[in-house]
Amino acid sequence: MEAATAFSSSWFLKSSILPRTLHNFPNNYHHYQSIISLPVRYELSSKSSSSPLRLHPQKEIGFWIEPWNRKKAKGLFGTSQTSAVRQITGSLTCAEGLRFAIVVARFNEIVTKPLLEGALDTFKRYLVKEEDIDVVWVPGSFEIGVVAENLGKSRKYQAILCIGAVIRGDTSHYDAVANSAASGVLSAGLNSGVPCIFGVLTCDNMEQALNRAGGKSGNKGSEAALTAIEMASLFEHHLKL
Ligand SMILES: Nc1c(NC[C@H](O)[C@H](O)[C@H](O)CO)[nH]c(=O)[nH]c1=O
Numbered sequence: 001m002e003a004a005t006a007f008s009s010s011w012f013l014k015s016s017i018l019p020r021t022l023h024n025f026p027n028n029y030h031h032y033q034s035i036i037s038l039p040v041r042y043e044l045s046s047k048s049s050s051s052p053l054r055l056h057p058q059k060e061i062g063f064w065i066e067p068w069n070r071k072k073a074k075g076l077f078g079t080s081q082t083s084a085v086r087q088i089t090g091s092l093t094c095a096e097g098l099r100f101a102i103v104v105a106r107f108n109e110i111v112t113k114p115l116l117e118g119a120l121d122t123f124k125r126y127l128v129k130e131e132d133i134d135v136v137w138v139p140g141s142f143e144i145g146v147v148a149e150n151l152g153k154s155r156k157y158q159a160i161l162c163i164g165a166v167i168r169g170d171t172s173h174y175d176a177v178a179n180s181a182a183s184g185v186l187s188a189g190l191n192s193g194v195p196c197i198f199g200v201l202t203c204d205n206m207e208q209a210l211n212r213a214g215g216k217s218g219n220k221g222s223e224a225a226l227t228a229i230e231m232a233s234l235f236e237h238h239l240k241l
């Protein structure tokens, strides 16, 4: 996908898609919105206006290099791209139209609120519409799993983002809540078949937590939103049953 974006922005591909090549494309070529044939005797220039290929940076693009040209193409995309192995990843640039639920714990709200804001901001930057996001508040991180599983099973969302902050106290309660939150989110994903993302901080003290909620260590809510988009895209565009 990243390679395809680079193509569309700076290179002009003088070849055109060969129906023969499309016909020969192995297995699941229908997974891709566009398939580019690279007969390797391509010519590149920066004049993209008259390109016969309309590359859309927000669409998944599959590359098919004819077997007899693969040796020559080696190095263009790295060796793995030239083998017969298909590599599949979710995309961050196909987030439009995907729906997300965020389950957020009220406990340690001073931390979870900025984590939520970071997540919402990232969804916005990646073109997820506000109406495609539902935020569900729960009392504490211990409660996240059951709600996430329920939301996953509703089939209304492509990914569920779970946000919480477990901060160590004087007793072993921390371990119980942190472990329950982690296994709850994991089970929710496995049982519902919908990606459930672990955006729950497990910190030794409040300073560590605030640093990760928009402080000097970034915003883990924002990072978790990116993971949610990638996983939602992976499932929606490639792994749908
Ligand atoms: N101590 C923390 C909690 N504790 C509350 C539990 O999550 C739960 O709500 C309660 O045990 C009732 O079932 N929650 C956090 O999210 N973070 C904590 O540090």
Ligand SMILES: CC(=O)[C@@H](O)COP(=O)(O)O
Residues within 6 Å of the ligand: 166, 167, 168, 169, 170, 171, 172, 173, 174, 175, 177
């Ligand atoms: C992780 C917690 O639940 C925490 O608030 C418990 O604190 P303590 O161990 O001092 O009771």
